[in-house]
Amino acid sequence: MFGLHYRLERKAIGLTLGIIFVASIGGLVEIAPLFTIHQTVEDVPDMRVYTPLELAGRNIYIREGCYACHSQMIRTLRDEVERYGPYSLAVESKYDHPMLWGSKRTGPDLARIGNKYSDEWHVAHLNNPRNVLSVSVMPAYSWLLKTTLRTHDLGAHLKAQRTVGVPYNDDMIANASKDAYGQAAPDSRYTDGVTQRYGKATNVRAFDGKPGELTEMDALVAYLQVLGHLTDAAKKTVANDAR
Template sequence: MLKKHTALEKNSILMLIFVVITISIGGIIEIVPLFRMETTIEPVKGVRPYTPLELAGYNVYLREGCYNCHSQQVRPLRDEVERYGHYSLAAESMYDHPFQWGSKRTGPDLARVGGKYSDLWHVQHMTRPQDVVPESIMPAYAHLAKKGVNLADIGRDLEALRMVGVPYTDEQIANAYNDAMAQAQDESDYHDGLAERYSKVNMRNFDGNANTTELDALIAYLQVLGTMAELKDYTHDGTKRSGE
């Protein structure tokens, strides 16, 4: 057996071929299951796709590079759980394309920021971060409150996400613009059906501006982070509570 191994090690071409074959087999075993989400992610009650307005806010979050300083992954370590709350579940980011787990925290983790602060706090934080967190080195994003959010093509965003597995329905796609406007305006002609198409929706004027701005969308996104999953069904050791 050892002699056969020696022949392989002395022939660089043969060694290269076997290395490629070995890596290919390992890669297939690791990667193929990921194309079947139902086999790799346990469904969690309450988790839903983003509403059109939340998705628009997610797009603003990506564009502004917020992920460079903020992660969205509470690791199952005691200090993290005590600071941020329940550790992150895989299903909570199953509809994120791309996911926002992150690997660097210049600022705090945002996986459970939803509902932690008021809308006014977020407005002040984005306008001038140091007004609410004096030691913050975060730059101001006041321009978001002055720019109307682009919702003209939000339906196409939903269609594109459906192609990669996000379960948006034809009805949700057809009503994408109206649903986004309904969520951002507390009193609106667009309200019909929004609550039926999406569960646990925050419907209000998020930034206090009469127009629907990018800040509206961003705050709507931030306020939903970590609030969908019904975490009472899970214990801190990673197991599901009995009877669930």
């Protein structure tokens, strides 16, 4: 075996071809499953898409690097299920581009953080984590409460998501900016349009406590509050496993 390797080292072309061949095996293992992704990921009738406000919050979550410390993948291990809830299903990240699965946790897993805490708790925690947990090592994101959310290009964000398979329709894209405002301003004239397009179960409220302003804090809290609630598939899976 070593003799073959030594002979290859003397021939640059042969060594290069050998490296390409070995590297291609790993690439094939990673790429091949993508061709059967539609058979791998389940279809569930109650799966819903992110609203424009929630999608904007997800973009902020990625922008601020929150994924580097918080995974969104509960594994099937007993201690994880007991702490975080039902294990994660592929379909729950069906409309996540990019998806945020992973195992790196400086902070807790957030796959099912939605509605676990109040909006006020999230605002206080993001504004200064030490006010909620004195030993927290999480940085403060106080500027989110002061920064107006950019909404004029949300339609383009939805349109880009549609090109990769998220079923946003033309009406959703055309009204993206209005729907973002309407979701965080429950008394506005745009609120009804949000529930008509995204369902009555959509969270509609002033997430940052200031209904007259649309901030990045509104968007991020709206996103956090929907995690684990895009579908009830996980709960149904647990119920079926228990039978």
